[in-house]
Amino acid sequence: MLHRIFGGLFVIAACGGGGILFGRQMKLRQENLLEGRRAVELLQAQIRAQSASLPQALLETGEQTSGIYGELFCEISQELLLYRGEPVRVLWERAARKKLRQPFLRSTDVEQFVMLGEQLGMTDRAMQETILERYLRYTEQELTLLLGEIREKTRLYRNLGILLGIFVTILLL
Amino acid sequence: MEAKDLFLRAFPAPLRGLLQTAAEDFGLLQEVRLRVGQPVFLTYDNREWYLGKTGGRELEAASSVIMTPNLLREMLSFLTNYSVYAAEEELRQGFLSLPGGHRAGICGKLVMEGGQAKTMREINSINLRVAHAHPGCASKVLSRLSLLKKSGNLLIVSPPGCGKTTLLRDLIRQLSVGGFTVGVVDERSEIAACYQGVPGLDLGPRTDVLDGTPKALGMRMLLRGMAPDYIAVDEIGAAEEIQELFTALHCGCHLIATCHARNREELYLKPELSKCLKQRCFQGIVYLSRSKGAGTIEEVEWNAT
Numbered sequence: 001m002l003h004r005i006f007g008g009l010f011v012i013a014a015c016g017g018g019g020i021l022f023g024r025q026m027k028l029r030q031e032n033l034l035e036g037r038r039a040v041e042l043l044q045a046q047i048r049a050q051s052a053s054l055p056q057a058l059l060e061t062g063e064q065t066s067g068i069y070g071e072l073f074c075e076i077s078q079e080l081l082l083y084r085g086e087p088v089r090v091l092w093e094r095a096a097r098k099k100l101r102q103p104f105l106r107s108t109d110v111e112q113f114v115m116l117g118e119q120l121g122m123t124d125r126a127m128q129e130t131i132l133e134r135y136l137r138y139t140e141q142e143l144t145l146l147l148g149e150i151r152e153k154t155r156l157y158r159n160l161g162i163l164l165g166i167f168v169t170i171l172l173l
Numbered sequence: 174m175e176a177k178d179l180f181l182r183a184f185p186a187p188l189r190g191l192l193q194t195a196a197e198d199f200g201l202l203q204e205v206r207l208r209v210g211q212p213v214f215l216t217y218d219n220r221e222w223y224l225g226k227t228g229g230r231e232l233e234a235a236s237s238v239i240m241t242p243n244l245l246r247e248m249l250s251f252l253t254n255y256s257v258y259a260a261e262e263e264l265r266q267g268f269l270s271l272p273g274g275h276r277a278g279i280c281g282k283l284v285m286e287g288g289q290a291k292t293m294r295e296i297n298s299i300n301l302r303v304a305h306a307h308p309g310c311a312s313k314v315l316s317r318l319s320l321l322k323k324s325g326n327l328l329i330v331s332p333p334g335c336g337k338t339t340l341l342r343d344l345i346r347q348l349s350v351g352g353f354t355v356g357v358v359d360e361r362s363e364i365a366a367c368y369q370g371v372p373g374l375d376l377g378p379r380t381d382v383l384d385g386t387p388k389a390l391g392m393r394m395l396l397r398g399m400a401p402d403y404i405a406v407d408e409i410g411a412a413e414e415i416q417e418l419f420t421a422l423h424c425g426c427h428l429i430a431t432c433h434a435r436n437r438e439e440l441y442l443k444p445e446l447s448k449c450l451k452q453r454c455f456q457g458i459v460y461l462s463r464s465k466g467a468g469t470i471e472e473v474e475w476n477a478t
Contacts, residue, residue, distance in 0.1 A: 047258060054255040080255055085186030087247045088255050121255040122246060124292050128258045 012165030019161020023154035028104040037139040039069035054121040055080040092117025179273030194228030208298040212237035264293040274304030274366025311343035329431040331461035336468030337431040349377025356401030358391030389413040415445040
């Protein structure tokens, strides 16, 4: 009997933990989008205020940014400076798809970031501003939506997990 | 990095490989012309060729690579170090200076704002000119110039692509090596080919380079700050440049300049410059052509009036 009780408690804890982890994915996505927004804002400042060349702007932004985006920008900058004759969009997409392969990111997050690289460095200053602004607007919208979702759904997923655990336990008992 | 590599990195990968084969002796490649929807032209060993689809030099347009709008856009990105936005000033003037002293002339749609050129969009053709250093090419001219001693102002005259800048560059180098202090006003970064502040071509040990500075302002700055024996400028002709030229001459400084013109008659048709010539400001005038290849000295006129 004691075994059954402990077993049931483990099932409930495991399902509850699963619910919490599911909710945590949203938190991770939020952190990633915030990181991306910060990196692109820094890049925008490099281009707008210092008129830095794209490889230079990416390198400096990468060095000032922690996490995935810092590594991503440094990698793209290094690739660009090898002058292999590949356009920015190709190098950008390749690096972005490799680095942003994260379970907590939605495919639209990755696609929006890839789209940013399609025009980067290819147009005049006004157009560059528009492209960067478009990405920043996307992250802003997603972050606003996420904030509400996190409040509502984190608790919901946790509770659903616990309920599922109780249900499974009842079935097993 | 070699001049050839610096030049080839302006091209997208598919064209780069073809050009490498077509211009096997890079020293003979003079320019590459690319126009949207048209074959790619090379000037190689003083002859015009098509760039072949398999990488050779072709005489038939049918076997040539055709330039697509996408390839041209990519090229512009490479030419501007992936930063078209940072090259607006140069695009407005219709040319880009490249590392290694090479230069790209650009044509497209000029965007105007308040009567002023703002930038260039919808680029439809690019002309890439290869910078070649020919050490010693100025020896003949220099030996005559040194005979003039105190009054050695020299004007180099030719149509575009005949080697004016190459001759000027070697004159600067030789004067500098010979013990003269030379100040260079390199408005288009063509003479010294400065890239990130460092001259890419040898101009000798006593040469000071004012890079990216308008000629008139540069001459004034050099006179005030650097006390040069010679001032060297490329493509002189505007009224304010001639004004500064007179100032420099009155300060005891010698001048070496270049100017676009086919011959003497055409040279004297330039209103501002003709004032200078009539006052015998230049004691030597060198006319170049391409009759026996770029840099052919057609005529040297001393003490011209």
